Amino acid sequence: MSSSPPVSRRDLLSWLGRAVAAAGAGLAAVLSYRFARPAAVSDLSRRVAVGSFTALPQGSQLELRAHELLVLHDAGGLYALSTRCSHLGCSLLVEPEGFACPCHGARFSLEGAVRSGPAAQPLPWHRLSLDESGLVHVHLDERVPYGTRLRP
Amino acid sequence: MGKRSRRERPRAETTRRAPGVEPSPPPAAEEKPAAEAQVAREEKPAAEAQVAEEKPTAEERPRVEEKPTAEERPRVEEKPAEERPRVEKPAEERPRVEVKPAEERPRVEAKRAEERPRVEAKPAEERPRAVASHGLGAFLLHLHPRLVRRRTLTLRATLGLGLATLVSLGLVTLTGLLLLVHYVPSVERAHASLQELETLVPLGAFLRRLHRYSGHAAVLFALLHLARALLWGAYRGAHRRVWLLGALLLLTTLATSYSGYLLPWDQDAYWTVTVGSSLFRYLPFVGEPLRDLMLGASEVGQPALTRFFVLHVVALPALGLLLLVLHLFRLRRAGGLARAPGAAGPGEELVPAAPELVRRELALSLLVLLGLLLVALPESLPLGPAPDLARPDNPPKAPWFFVGLQELVSYSASFGGVLFPLLLAGLLLFLPWLDGGERGGGEPLAERGAALAIPAATALVAATAILGLRWWGDPQAGASSWLNPASLAALAALGVALLAALRHRSRALGAQALLAGLLVALLVFTLAGWFWRGPDWALLWHPGPGRGLP
Ligand code: HEM
Ligand code: FES
Numbered sequence: 001m002s003s004s005p006p007v008s009r010r011d012l013l014s015w016l017g018r019a020v021a022a023a024g025a026g027l028a029a030v031l032s033y034r035f036a037r038p039a040a041v042s043d044l045s046r047r048v049a050v051g052s053f054t055a056l057p058q059g060s061q062l063e064l065r066a067h068e069l070l071v072l073h074d075a076g077g078l079y080a081l082s083t084r085c086s087h088l089g090c091s092l093l094v095e096p097e098g099f100a101c102p103c104h105g106a107r108f109s110l111e112g113a114v115r116s117g118p119a120a121q122p123l124p125w126h127r128l129s130l131d132e133s134g135l136v137h138v139h140l141d142e143r144v145p146y147g148t149r150l151r152p
Numbered sequence: 153m154g155k156r157s158r159r160e161r162p163r164a165e166t167t168r169r170a171p172g173v174e175p176s177p178p179p180a181a182e183e184k185p186a187a188e189a190q191v192a193r194e195e196k197p198a199a200e201a202q203v204a205e206e207k208p209t210a211e212e213r214p215r216v217e218e219k220p221t222a223e224e225r226p227r228v229e230e231k232p233a234e235e236r237p238r239v240e241k242p243a244e245e246r247p248r249v250e251v252k253p254a255e256e257r258p259r260v261e262a263k264r265a266e267e268r269p270r271v272e273a274k275p276a277e278e279r280p281r282a283v284a285s286h287g288l289g290a291f292l293l294h295l296h297p298r299l300v301r302r303r304t305l306t307l308r309a310t311l312g313l314g315l316a317t318l319v320s321l322g323l324v325t326l327t328g329l330l331l332l333v334h335y336v337p338s339v340e341r342a343h344a345s346l347q348e349l350e351t352l353v354p355l356g357a358f359l360r361r362l363h364r365y366s367g368h369a370a371v372l373f374a375l376l377h378l379a380r381a382l383l384w385g386a387y388r389g390a391h392r393r394v395w396l397l398g399a400l401l402l403l404t405t406l407a408t409s410y411s412g413y414l415l416p417w418d419q420d421a422y423w424t425v426t427v428g429s430s431l432f433r434y435l436p437f438v439g440e441p442l443r444d445l446m447l448g449a450s451e452v453g454q455p456a457l458t459r460f461f462v463l464h465v466v467a468l469p470a471l472g473l474l475l476l477v478l479h480l481f482r483l484r485r486a487g488g489l490a491r492a493p494g495a496a497g498p499g500e501e502l503v504p505a506a507p508e509l510v511r512r513e514l515a516l517s518l519l520v521l522l523g524l525l526l527v528a529l530p531e532s533l534p535l536g537p538a539p540d541l542a543r544p545d546n547p548p549k550a551p552w553f554f555v556g557l558q559e560l561v562s563y564s565a566s567f568g569g570v571l572f573p574l575l576l577a578g579l580l581l582f583l584p585w586l587d588g589g590e591r592g593g594g595e596p597l598a599e600r601g602a603a604l605a606i607p608a609a610t611a612l613v614a615a616t617a618i619l620g621l622r623w624w625g626d627p628q629a630g631a632s633s634w635l636n637p638a639s640l641a642a643l644a645a646l647g648v649a650l651l652a653a654l655r656h657r658s659r660a661l662g663a664q665a666l667l668a669g670l671l672v673a674l675l676v677f678t679l680a681g682w683f684w685r686g687p688d689w690a691l692l693w694h695p696g697p698g699r700g701l702p
Contacts, residue, residue: 038448065542088430091543102546103427104562105689118564
């Protein structure tokens with residue numbers, strides 16, 4: 001108490017202490033994040049064969065539940081869209097006129113356009129390809145613009 | 153210790169006098185060890201004595217009282233225990249204490265000068281000594297100050313809700329430890345291990361129910377406890393941090409409960425977490441990294457189960473325990489339950505915490521415990537089917553405390569799932585600072601105008617939300633993701649709050665009404681989601697065909 005300098009030195013030390021503590025905590029947070037972040041995911045191209053083109057006549061539809069995928073053949077050709085709701089990821093129920101989401105009630109047309117409900121994005125379309133033997137493949141990790149159909 | 157208080161003293165001298173913060177409520181201060189009291193006595197600087205001689209006259213006092221500036225106040229709250237004003241000294245030191253206050257007491261507590269003598273004059277033999285030196289009594293004695301206000305003993309003061317939360321949390325911890333013996337946190341084994349627990353392990357099903365129900369009870373009691381503290385206005389001044397820690401505790405409790413939801417790895421578990429984690433994608437900037445951290449992969453799978461297991465079993469409970477200790481510590485440091493400035497009367501006198509308060513708390517704890525055991529006794533809560541990873545139930549319902557959020561999200565993910573919850577959480581955490589008040593509270597709806605404004609806000613917001621739901625359910629209504637039942641209800645809450653604040657010129661009232669209104673809105677949406685939503689999340693009671701397929 002005899003003089004004032006000790007007080008300010010103490011203040012300085014405590015300020016420094018806090019700064020060091022904050023920096024340490026920040027560093028620890030960054031390192032923990034880097035530690036806990038998922039390791040790199042495999043980038044193997046993912047595609048599934050859904051059968052030969054001729055086995056999918058116009059008007060048919062094929063649901064691949066495990067891949068949350070629906071392949072349809074309409075007047076314009078063959079297309080595949082995701083049946084995972086674009087809102088928050090529930091699996092959609094396939095109904096004659098379109099898709100219904102049980103989780104928060106979004107509705108989509110058979111082409112994946114939002115009809116009503118909270119979803120803001122249409123359902124993504126996946127790229128289709130035909131190999132030499134006439135098998136149709138869906139490329140799960142490749143999207144195509146809305147309306148891109150596969151024709152024989 | 154002696155050294156430390158010597159160094160800190162000057163600061164303490166200035167801050168101690170800050171009025172308005174109630175730095176020295178006797179109940180919290182009286183436990184000071186004798187050793188410290190002694191140091192403090194020796195240390196009494198001459199300067200102070202001098203001040204005492206120039207004792208301000210009665211007319212001067214009010215002016216002195218205004219002296220401390222706002223910046224000094226927060227420091228008062230941080231004041232370590234050993235610097236607390238020496239109010240309750242061992243009996244033989246009494247006279248000194250009585251003399252010293254001449255210069256500081258009136259300044260600190262000028263408003264309550266009348267009640268002081270009563271407190272101080274309490275005869276020594278009335279104070280409990282050596283109430284309990286071992287066992288549970290001694291433990292509870294350390295949770296409480298030795299003396300509490302008589303009002304604290306009444307049910308009306310707290311409705312016993314904090315304690316009920318505490319008991320539920322205790323039970324959920326114990327039963328959780330037991331469940332750990334059998335549960336296996338693996339995607340392949342989790343569901344089966346719980347099936348074995350239910351069918352093969354003696355008391356297994358009962359313990360599982362007890363764990364679930366006491367977890368639900370903890371959340372429920374915490375919410376009610378929050379509502380109680382809100383309506384009683386118990387979050388001002390020194391109680392600000394009690395509230396803040398309480399709110400953090402609630403969020404931690406919710407997160408703990410939610411993370412536990414994935415562990416059975418059944419149908420509900422999988423879909424609740426799939427949807428919940430997708431919400432993060434709507435949170436700008438931090439959302440995706442947070443989701444990655446949570447799931448450990450791009451989908452809900454084994455990494456997510458492992459992470460949720462760690463969160464549920466270790467990380468969140470540890471955080472909760474820390475917050476709980478701080479919550480209770482801050483409450484004690486704030487001098488016990490919130491009370492109105494200058495409150496006087498039969499409820500305000502000091503009585504021993506043991507045995508009166510301790511006995512009541514034990515009784516209430518047993519009651520809560522018994523209730524939970526009774527609820528868990530009959531068979532219920534069958535384990536859901538193993539998850540169908542391709543198809544949720546229709547409709548899948550979130551755990552009850554998130555059904556309100558599910559309903560909100562069904563209006564719009566970014567408004568209902570992100571903005572509204574963030575606003576609510578922000579208001580919840582910082583209510584005491586929005587309020588801006590320094591003191592008071594402790595009685596239900598005691599603010600001027602609250603007895604009208606709060607019920608009005610409740611009724612208006614509830615009505616708006618319900619009408620909004622009807623209107624929103626009509627496909628022709630032209631609702632959008634920004635114009636929906638939730639935004640309408642929020643507007644109504646804001647409107648009533650502003651009106652109340654302006655009419656009574658009271659920011660405090662406005663803040664209270666706003667949070668009350670938003671909580672009521674959340675309640676209505678919870679009820680709506682729980683009772684009024686059927687398959688495909690269609691409103692069951694909507695007059696028209698609902699939002700059927702186009
Ligand atoms: C989640 C677990 C929680 C536990 C175990 C808990 C425990 C307690 C206990 C035992 C008390 C003593 C008085 C009483 O029994 O009511 C208390 C007081 C208090 N709690 Fe909590 N609490 C929790 C959450 C909350 C929440 C969510 C809030 C509000 C955001 C909150 C705000 C308060 C306030 C303001 C007081 C002081 C009451 C007064 O002065 O009248 N607490 N808490
Ligand atoms: S997840 Fe489909 S509407 Fe929300």
